[in-house]
Amino acid sequence: MKNFSSQDIQELSKYYRANLINSVTGYKPANLIGTKSADGKTNLAVFSSVVHLGANPALIGMIVRPASVPRHTYENILETGFYTINHIHEAFVEQAHFTSANFDKTDSEFDAVKLTAEYISDFHAPFVQESKVKIGMKFLQEMPIELNGTIMIIGQIEYLILPGEIIAEDGNVDLSAVKDVCVSGLESYSQVGKLAKFEYARVRNLPEFN
Template structure:
């Protein structure tokens, strides 16, 4: 087994360190966040940092990098208050990954890929058409992470669209059926297969 100290990590080649530390936390969720500016420019970008924060109220968070350079997704969310989270699935991984390219604000990633917008029920931000899970959120609050300048953005779910073929009777969303992707590091995409579900656990009697 390779043993590394903090000094070893600090002395690594930058790209090697980025790949290593982005991979060591394990598989991450793979999502496209869709936004729209007040002047009508759409934006979609890949994020691997979406996390569940609670079910009542239903809130999700995601981490955005420091706003020391233009961050169209973050800027649109702060100015409009709305955004969407859309699960990446196997057939769109290449296009989804391309949304990490840095285009000017007035150039929509939807126009540079085969991804398509889907506006639903007067929700301001665009969903990504054909994604099996599409979530519309309203910005609630944010927290600045002092150690590295990143920002935890928190939103409350206002719209939730799920392909009925993957929604099971107990409310479980079967992501394996949807071929939902996960991200390993920065650029490795994996399609998990479900093998086991365990029932709710209670303490064992002595």
């Protein structure tokens, strides 16, 4: 067994430390965030920090890295107030990964990796046509995290688009049915598979564990 102290972690190389700490927290959702600037330039970026914040109202958060360098996704969200969250599937995982390259703001990652920008109704931000689970978001709040300079973006769901057949009667979504992927570390992607579904946990229905 390896045993890392906080001092040991600080002394690791930057790349090794980033991979270690990013992957040790477990599998994370793999999403593409779609935005468009006020002057019409589209942007697409892979994010693994999307998290459910609440269902009523329907809020989703995500962490944006420090704005010490240009962050096109963050800039576009603040500028326009809208963005999309698009699930990544096995069919285009490599294309999705390479949206993380350092493109100029004038270059569209949609074009660079050959994914299709799709617009729904009058919603400003582009969706990924190839994604089967897409969420249109309205920006509500940003919360700076002073400890490391990152920023939590909080938004509310304006559109939710997904195949009806993957939604169970109780509202649960079977993401394995659309071949979702998840991410660990900075560059490793894994398949999503359904393991089990249990009843709502109450003290009175606690099983007899051995």
